[in-house]
Amino acid sequence: MLTFRRALIVAxxxxxxxxxxxxxxxxxxxxxxxxxxxxxxxxxxxxxDAQTTRTGHVPTTSSYDxxxxxxxxxxxxxxxxxxMSKASLRDKLAYQFPYDVExxxxxxxxxxxxxxxASGEFGENFRPAEASWSEKHPGFIHxxxxxxxxxxxxxxxxxxxxxxxxAYQSLPLPVLKxxxxxxxxxLARGGIYSDIDTYALKSAAEWLPDNVPREAIGLVVxxxxxxxxxxxxxxxxxxxQFCQWTIQAxxxxxxxxxxxxxxxxxxxxxxxxxxxxxxxxNKVIEFTGPAVWTDTIFDFMxxxxxxxxxxxxxxxxxxxxxxxxxxxKVGDLVVxxxxxxSPGVQQMGAEDYxxxxxxVKHEFEGTWKPENLRHIGxxxxxxx
Numbered sequence: 001m002l003t004f005r006r007a008l009i010v011a012x013x014x015x016x017x018x019x020x021x022x023x024x025x026x027x028x029x030x031x032x033x034x035x036x037x038x039x040x041x042x043x044x045x046x047x048x049d050a051q052t053t054r055t056g057h058v059p060t061t062s063s064y065d066x067x068x069x070x071x072x073x074x075x076x077x078x079x080x081x082x083x084m085s086k087a088s089l090r091d092k093l094a095y096q097f098p099y100d101v102e103x104x105x106x107x108x109x110x111x112x113x114x115x116x117x118a119s120g121e122f123g124e125n126f127r128p129a130e131a132s133w134s135e136k137h138p139g140f141i142h143x144x145x146x147x148x149x150x151x152x153x154x155x156x157x158x159x160x161x162x163x164x165x166x167a168y169q170s171l172p173l174p175v176l177k178x179x180x181x182x183x184x185x186x187l188a189r190g191g192i193y194s195d196i197d198t199y200a201l202k203s204a205a206e207w208l209p210d211n212v213p214r215e216a217i218g219l220v221v222x223x224x225x226x227x228x229x230x231x232x233x234x235x236x237x238x239x240x241q242f243c244q245w246t247i248q249a250x251x252x253x254x255x256x257x258x259x260x261x262x263x264x265x266x267x268x269x270x271x272x273x274x275x276x277x278x279x280x281x282n283k284v285i286e287f288t289g290p291a292v293w294t295d296t297i298f299d300f301m302x303x304x305x306x307x308x309x310x311x312x313x314x315x316x317x318x319x320x321x322x323x324x325x326x327x328x329k330v331g332d333l334v335v336x337x338x339x340x341x342s343p344g345v346q347q348m349g350a351e352d353y354x355x356x357x358x359x360v361k362h363e364f365e366g367t368w369k370p371e372n373l374r375h376i377g378x379x380x381x382x383x384x
Contacts, residue, residue, distance in 0.1 A: 089161070089163060089164075089261050089264060089265065090257060090258070090261045092160065092161050093161060093164075093187070093257045093260060093261060094252070094257060096158075096160055096161060097187050097188055097251055097252040097257070098252050099218065099250065099251070099252030099253055099254065099257075100250070100252070101215065101216065101217070101218045101250065101332050102215045102216075103215075103250055104214065104215075105190065105191070105204070105214065105248060105249075105250060106189060106190040106191040106250070106251065107137070107139060107140045107141060107191065108140065108141050108142075108143070108189055108190065108191025108192065109133045109134075109137060109140050109141070109142040109143070109191060109192045109194065110143055110145065110182070110185045110186070110189075110191060110192065110193045110194075111130065111133070111142075111143070111144045111145070111193070111194055111195070111196050112144065112145045112146070112147070112150060112178055112181050112182070112196070113126070113144055113145075113146065113196040114146060114147060115146060116144055116146055117130055117144055125197070125363075126196050126197055128199070129196065129197055129198055129199045129363065130144065130196060132199045132200040132201075133192075133194065133200045135200070136200040136201075136202065136203045136204075137192075137200070137203055137204065140191075141191075144196070145181070145185075147174065147177070150177070150181055151168075151169075153185075154168055154181070154184055157184070157185075157188040157189070158184070158188070163264055163268065164184070164260065164264050166268065167180075167263065167264040167267035167268055167271075168180055168181075168184070170267055170268070170271045170276060171267060171276075171288075172276050172277075172279050173279060173281060173284070175281065175284050175288075176279075176284060176287065176288050179244070179284070179288035179289055180260075180263055180288055182244065182247065183256055183259050183260050183263070184260060186247060186249045186251070186253075186256050187249075187251065187252065187253070187256035187257060187260050188251060189251055190249055190250045190251035190252075190253075191248070191249070192204055192246070192247070192248045193246070193247050193249075194245060194246040194247075194360065195245040195246070195362065197362070197363040198245050198246055198360050198361065198362045198363070199360060199361040199362075199363075200359075200360055201343075201353065201358050201359055201360055201361055202358070202359045204248060204359075206359070207220060207248065207336065207340070207359055208220065208327065208334060209327060212327075212329065212334065216332060217329070217332055217333070217334050218249065218250040218253045218332040218333070219247075219248070219249045219250070219253045219255055219256075219332065219333045219334070220247070220248040220249070220333075220334045220336065221242045221243070221247060221297060221333070221334075221335055221336070222242065222243050222246065222335070222336040222337075222338070222340045222341030222342065222359075222360075223240060223241070223242060223243065223321065223324070223335065223336065223337060223338040223340075223341070223342065224241045224242060224243030224244075224245075224290055224338070224341070224342055225238075225240070225241040225338075225342075225348065226240055226241075226321070226322050226323065226338050226348045226349065227239070227348060228322065228323070228348065228349075237285050237286065237290070237291040237294075238290075238291055238294045238295075238318070239318040239322070240294070240318035240321050240322060241290050241291070241294050242290060242293055242294045242297055242335070243290060243341050243342060243362075244289065244290050244293045245341070245360075245362050246341050246359075246360050246362070253332075254300060254303075254306065255296055255297055255300045255333070258296050258299070258300065259292065259293060259296045262292065262296065263287070263288055263292070266287065297333070298316065298317070300333070301316045301330050301331070301333065302315045302316055306331060307331060316330065321335060323349060324337045324338075325337050325339070325349070325357075326357075327340075336357075336359070337349075337357060338350045339351040339355050339357045339358055340357050340358065340359045340360070341359060341360050341362065342362065343355060343357075343358035343361060344358075344361065
C-alpha cells in the first residue's frame, strides 16, 4: 500500500527528473540571440556606435537621403546589471532608457496641465483640443499629467538618476518644468507629447510617408519658424527653429538623452552659483525651450558618434531645411515642413489647416507679430 511518506518521495523524484530533462533541452530565448548580420557588423565596426552612412548635406529636394538609421548591434537585447554609481549622467540615462530604433512607436499621448480634463477648472477652451487626440488615435493611452502627478511620476521613472530629479525640482518657473517634462517623459516612455492647446488634425499614422519604414525612424519633429528675412535675428532665436509643442519619439533616443543631460547639468550649475534666483522668463527659450531643442537636434545631425563624417562635405545647417515642403530624413530622424506642425500662420511658406501636410493646429498666444515671435514656445505653458 502506498503510504503518505512514499508518495512524497515518489513526487520529489518525479519533479527532479522533470527539471533535469527540461533544463537539458532548453535553448536560449531567441530575443537574446543577435541576428547574424548584427554579429557581422559588430565584428567589422568594433567601436563604431552607429551603422550610419553620411553623404554630406541633406538634399534640398523633398526626397529622402540614403543614410541608415542609428542602430547598435545588439539593440533590444537583455542588459546585464552594472554598477552605475560612478557612471556619467549620459551613461546612466543610456543604461536606464536604452534605445531600440526597430521597436514600434509607443501608443502614448502625453500632455501636461494644471488640471485634469475631469476638473471643472480644466478650461473650456482646451477641451476640444484635448479630445481631438483621443478621437484621432483610438486605442492610444492618452494622459493629461498635472503638475502634482508629474512630480511623483518622474520620481518613479528617474529614481536611479537622482540628479535629474534634483534639477527638475530646482527649476524656479512652471514653464521651465513643463518644458523639461516633455523631454523627460519621451526619453523614459516614448510616444507623442503635445501641448494642451494643440489640436490633432490627422492621426500620427499619417505623419510619415508610406515609403518610410517606421522601424527605421526614432524621432519626428516639425519646423516652427523659417524666417526668410534679413533682420530675422531681431525677432527669432534661430534661423530655422524646430517646434517642441508636438514631438513624436521612441524611448531613449539620443537627442532626448542629450537635451535631458544638458538641462540637468545647466540647472544644477545655475543652482550652485545662485543664478536660478530671479530667473527671467525671457531666458526660457534658450534654457529649456525651442532654441536649446533646435541646437540639440542640429548637434545630433552633425555628431560623429552617430554618422560617418569621412565623406561629409560640411555640417548640416538651417540651409538644408529652409523652404522645404515635404518631409526629410536624416539618419533615424524625420523633419516635417512648417505646414505640418505650424499651419495657418500665413507666412514663412506655411499652408492653411486644410492642407494635406497639416497634421496639428497649435493655438498661439497672441499673434505672429515680430514682437511676439522671439518667445514662441515659452508663451503657452507660461500662462500657468
